[in-house]
Amino acid sequence: MPSTRRSSExxxxxxxLVVLALAATVTALFVPDAPVGPRFMGAGxxxxxxxxTMVVWHETDIRGxxxxxxxDTVSGQSIKLLFECLLDYETDPIRLVPRLARExxxxxxxxxxxxxxxxEDLHFADSEVFEGGRGRELVAEDIxxxxxxxxxxxxxxxxxxxxxxxxxxxxxxxGEASHISGIDVVDRYTVxxxxxxxxxxxxxxxxxxxxxxxxxxxxxHYGEEIGRNPVGTGAYLLERWEPGIFLDFVxxxxxxxxxxxxxxxxxxxxxxxxxxxxxxxxxxxxxVDHLHRTTPADYHxxxxxxxxxxxxxxxxxTIIWGVGMNTELPPFDNRHVRRAVAFAINRDRWxxxxxxxxxxxxxxxxxxxxxxxxDLPGQHRYDIDAAREEMRLAGFADGVPDPVTFWTGEGDxxxxxxxxxxxDLREIGIDIEIRQAAFPVFIQQTTTRRTTPMYLAGWSMxxxxxxxxxxxxxxxxxxxDENSQNKAFYSNPEVDRLLDEARxxxxxxxxxRLYREASAIIVADAPWAFVWSDLHMEMWQPYxxxxxxxxxxxxxxxxxxxxxPRERVARAGGLPSSIPAFAPLGRLLR
Amino acid sequence: MRIPAGLFELLVRRxxxxxxxxxxxxxFIFFLANGIGDPAVATLGPNANSERLAEFRHEHGLDxxxxxxxxxxxxxAAQGDLGRSFRDEQSVTQLILxxxxxxxxxxGMALFFQLAFGLSLGILAALRRNTWFDTGFxxxxxxxxxxxxFVSGPVVLHxxxxxxxxxxxxxxxxxxxxxxxxxxxxxxxxxxxxxxTFARIMRSEMVDVLGADYVRTxxxxxxxxxxxxxxxAARNALLPIVTLIGLRIPLLVAGAIITESxxxxxxxxxxxxxxIRALDVPLIMGVVVIxxxxxxFGNILADVGVAMLxxxxxxxxx
Numbered sequence: 001m002p003s004t005r006r007s008s009e010x011x012x013x014x015x016x017l018v019v020l021a022l023a024a025t026v027t028a029l030f031v032p033d034a035p036v037g038p039r040f041m042g043a044g045x046x047x048x049x050x051x052x053t054m055v056v057w058h059e060t061d062i063r064g065x066x067x068x069x070x071x072d073t074v075s076g077q078s079i080k081l082l083f084e085c086l087l088d089y090e091t092d093p094i095r096l097v098p099r100l101a102r103e104x105x106x107x108x109x110x111x112x113x114x115x116x117x118x119x120e121d122l123h124f125a126d127s128e129v130f131e132g133g134r135g136r137e138l139v140a141e142d143i144x145x146x147x148x149x150x151x152x153x154x155x156x157x158x159x160x161x162x163x164x165x166x167x168x169x170x171x172x173x174x175g176e177a178s179h180i181s182g183i184d185v186v187d188r189y190t191v192x193x194x195x196x197x198x199x200x201x202x203x204x205x206x207x208x209x210x211x212x213x214x215x216x217x218x219x220x221h222y223g224e225e226i227g228r229n230p231v232g233t234g235a236y237l238l239e240r241w242e243p244g245i246f247l248d249f250v251x252x253x254x255x256x257x258x259x260x261x262x263x264x265x266x267x268x269x270x271x272x273x274x275x276x277x278x279x280x281x282x283x284x285x286x287x288v289d290h291l292h293r294t295t296p297a298d299y300h301x302x303x304x305x306x307x308x309x310x311x312x313x314x315x316x317x318t319i320i321w322g323v324g325m326n327t328e329l330p331p332f333d334n335r336h337v338r339r340a341v342a343f344a345i346n347r348d349r350w351x352x353x354x355x356x357x358x359x360x361x362x363x364x365x366x367x368x369x370x371x372x373x374x375d376l377p378g379q380h381r382y383d384i385d386a387a388r389e390e391m392r393l394a395g396f397a398d399g400v401p402d403p404v405t406f407w408t409g410e411g412d413x414x415x416x417x418x419x420x421x422x423x424d425l426r427e428i429g430i431d432i433e434i435r436q437a438a439f440p441v442f443i444q445q446t447t448t449r450r451t452t453p454m455y456l457a458g459w460s461m462x463x464x465x466x467x468x469x470x471x472x473x474x475x476x477x478x479x480x481d482e483n484s485q486n487k488a489f490y491s492n493p494e495v496d497r498l499l500d501e502a503r504x505x506x507x508x509x510x511x512x513r514l515y516r517e518a519s520a521i522i523v524a525d526a527p528w529a530f531v532w533s534d535l536h537m538e539m540w541q542p543y544x545x546x547x548x549x550x551x552x553x554x555x556x557x558x559x560x561x562x563x564x565p566r567e568r569v570a571r572a573g574g575l576p577s578s579i580p581a582f583a584p585l586g587r588l589l590r
Numbered sequence: 591m592r593i594p595a596g597l598f599e600l601l602v603r604r605x606x607x608x609x610x611x612x613x614x615x616x617x618f619i620f621f622l623a624n625g626i627g628d629p630a631v632a633t634l635g636p637n638a639n640s641e642r643l644a645e646f647r648h649e650h651g652l653d654x655x656x657x658x659x660x661x662x663x664x665x666x667a668a669q670g671d672l673g674r675s676f677r678d679e680q681s682v683t684q685l686i687l688x689x690x691x692x693x694x695x696x697x698g699m700a701l702f703f704q705l706a707f708g709l710s711l712g713i714l715a716a717l718r719r720n721t722w723f724d725t726g727f728x729x730x731x732x733x734x735x736x737x738x739x740f741v742s743g744p745v746v747l748h749x750x751x752x753x754x755x756x757x758x759x760x761x762x763x764x765x766x767x768x769x770x771x772x773x774x775x776x777x778x779x780x781x782x783x784x785x786x787t788f789a790r791i792m793r794s795e796m797v798d799v800l801g802a803d804y805v806r807t808x809x810x811x812x813x814x815x816x817x818x819x820x821x822x823a824a825r826n827a828l829l830p831i832v833t834l835i836g837l838r839i840p841l842l843v844a845g846a847i848i849t850e851s852x853x854x855x856x857x858x859x860x861x862x863x864x865x866i867r868a869l870d871v872p873l874i875m876g877v878v879v880i881x882x883x884x885x886x887f888g889n890i891l892a893d894v895g896v897a898m899l900x901x902x903x904x905x906x907x908x
Binding site for chain 2: 020031032033034060061063064071072156158160161227242243244245246271272273274275277278281282284285287438439440441443444458459460462480482483484485
């Protein structure tokens with residue numbers, strides 16, 4: 001090749017690289033900083049405004065919208081928009097309130113029968129399943145049909161266990177009766193529900209979506225496709241569902257509070273399958289209106305920005321975590337060893353190690369439930385001398401001779417907790433071997449009798465009441481050889497007695513006292529070392545109003561309103577990514 | 591293009607082998623997936639009690655002997671019935687049909703970018719062999735191969751999506767135009783590695799071919815240089831590229847697990863991750879079967895393509 005051509009090519013090549021380098025530098029120089037604080041503020045209205053679209057996100061797809069069979073949290077969030085129950089949970093403090101019922105049910109003298117009176121202005125959503133497409137009136141007969149359909153064995157509802165107390169359920173499920181004898185339609189708007197024995201926890205079940213009234217026409221019309229074709233009485237209708245991508249909800253004109261203008265936003269848009277990192281970036285850019293989970297790094301960055309403070313809340317979740325011990329296996333069949341473990345866990349170190357995202361506790365009932373006892377003497381606190389004393393009482397003054405296996409979940413978090421346990425228990429002479437397992441294996445291991453000596457233990461509520469923790473985790477009734485929910489295989493007749501008494505107690509204060517007594521015994525026996533409840537930070541955009549993290553319903557958007565039009569905040573850096581591509585062009589034109 | 595002799599025989603042989611391989615893979619994964627753990631626990635979660643778990647196992651036939659379940663599965667699968675997902679209670683075929691077009695859009699765009707950038711850079715580098723252009727771009731290509739998507743993905747998403755606002759921050763969007771703009775960034779990120787590979791292979795092939803006698807003859811005859819390069823040289827240099835493309839066809843279907851995860855792309859890759867996490871055996875099996883078929887299909891296509899491009903490659907038994 002002639003040398004002149006060669007050199008001109010070299011020059012072209014160099015030029016190309018220089019241009020590339022320049023482009024990179026310019027890009028680097030002009031990359032804006034991440035925004036500090038919210039990008040958008042509300043318009044400043046004081047009263048609820050109608051209109052707008054609330055955009056929220058979820059990590060997975062929802063599984064279905066049939067309230068009778070869906071129990072996972074993400075599906076539950078759509079179900080709460082589409083359906084209402086006779087009762088609902090209110091916050092501060094957590095309590096039951098009437099929703100579709102006109103008032104709280106009357107309880108009979110013997111405490112077994114509850115009389116529910118329906119509001120008389122209730123209609124199902126408009127749907128093709130009804131004659132003429134207009135939603136028909138919801139009446140007492142629908143309550144009976146809905147409960148019977150949910151409790152029928154063919155439905156396969158995971159909710160059955162919460163309603164088994166209704167008189168006649170067993171005969172109905174065995175096929176011996178065509179109706180449930182304990183459900184009695186008194187008149188068009190009144191239904192009596194009778195239990196086999198008095199039980200106050202039953203009312204919590206009636207606020208669970210399993211008990212949401214549904215029209216039989218929809219189940220007859222859609223059959224297996226009912227999970228994608230909800231017909232309910234909720235604030236919203238499902239307008240469109242692109243599997244794995246998004247769901248769109250629009251306002252239900254038949255909603256019983258429609259005459260008060262509720263719900264306020266025109267629509268709610270669920271973005272599905274976003275991870276936390278992506279959702280956080282979108283939230284900070286003002287593309288998502290509520291942030292319910294953050295990565296640890298984002299959590300700290302956002303918490304350090306005072307601009308976000310009025311629009312964020314850290315709340316304790318109704319969940320309990322700790323170190324579970326199998327009370328049937330050595331060395332934890334010895335009460336003193338268990339108590340030693342409870343004293344040896346250096347909880348404050350755990351909290352610091354987990355970036356302050358643990359709300360430390362020392363008892364089985366989460367702090368946001370009324371039965372939590374703030375005055376319970378702290379036996380589950382870090383006290384290494386007390387721990388050593390318990391080890392001496394147990395006859396292990398020089399430590400436990402054989403290593404103990406601690407089972408934990410997979411991934412970094414699982415191993416992390418394993419290492420914390422390992423370090424703490426080394427101080428009292430218990431040598432820990434960490435075993436990590438995938439979630440299904442882990443559950444299987446810990447719920448099989450005489451199998452797992454020690455494990456990372458956690459439980460979240462089915463409904464917001466102490467019975468949803470104590471009865472399930474520590475009552476003798478919950479022990480099974482396989483799939484045992486009492487994973488400590490802990491059995492104490494006195495605890496059983498108190499729990500059974502509390503279930504039927506109608507006086508709220510006395511009930512709370514009974515649960516606190518049971519709690520105190522459990523704490524002293526230490527089947528688990530109770531360590532923490534999760535602390536979540538949630539944030540919302542300044543223009544999202546009337547939103548508070550709900551202790552029972554995750555991401556509960558039914559009552560929000562949007563303060564629109566939102567206004568861009570000048571101080572926040574960066575570019576809007578509302579026009580996805582080619583935003584720089586827009587900037588040049590401005 | 592001529593149809594080479596023995597093509598039919600090749601096809602029959604390859605398809606028969608393909609069926610056996612798909613069958614073997616299905617069998618292996620069936621016993622593996624069922625051996626990992628208890629799908630009932632994975633599906634119903636920690637709050638399920640033992641009665642509910644037993645009910646679930648019975649409902650889905652999980653309480654029957656594994657071999658019996660296997661025979662049933664294979665029989666149904668052979669008839670095109672991949673069963674219903676445990677988790678979503680949707681037909682597996684339906685779930686895959688929802689995801690497949692999205693994955694094909696993403697991987698298709700990525701493949702297009704790879705070929706467009708890779709081949710043109712490879713040809714240009716070969717023509718300007720040993721110049722700064724050549725070494726510069728081949729160096730960049732080397733860099734491109736070396737940076738995996740799980741490093742480059744989060745960086746480009748943060749810079750070009752979040753900070754600059756040039757691209758949407760992950761996801762799939764609502765309208766078809768949205769889908770395209772949402773696919774741009776992940777497709778380009780994915781394409782960097784592929785383009786670098788194609789560029790390097792194309793360059794070395796072109797360098798060989800450009801020195802060949804027939805190219806020199808063509809040039810000597812005074813043919814238009816661009817025709818010489820594109821018509822004569824490039825066509826022959828494409829042979830290994832065609833094999834490479836064939837090997838990438840399964841990727842079109844199976845999705846790019848890491849890219850889809852980083853960019854929240856709701857395709858096959860994310861589906862299989864979710865299925866494995868939830869121990870959703872029918873769904874895991876469904877994805878495996880589809881992917882195994884795609885691998886076989888890609889290989890056959892590559893063999894046929896090469897045979898048609900290069901008459902010297904002999905078909906049939908040697």
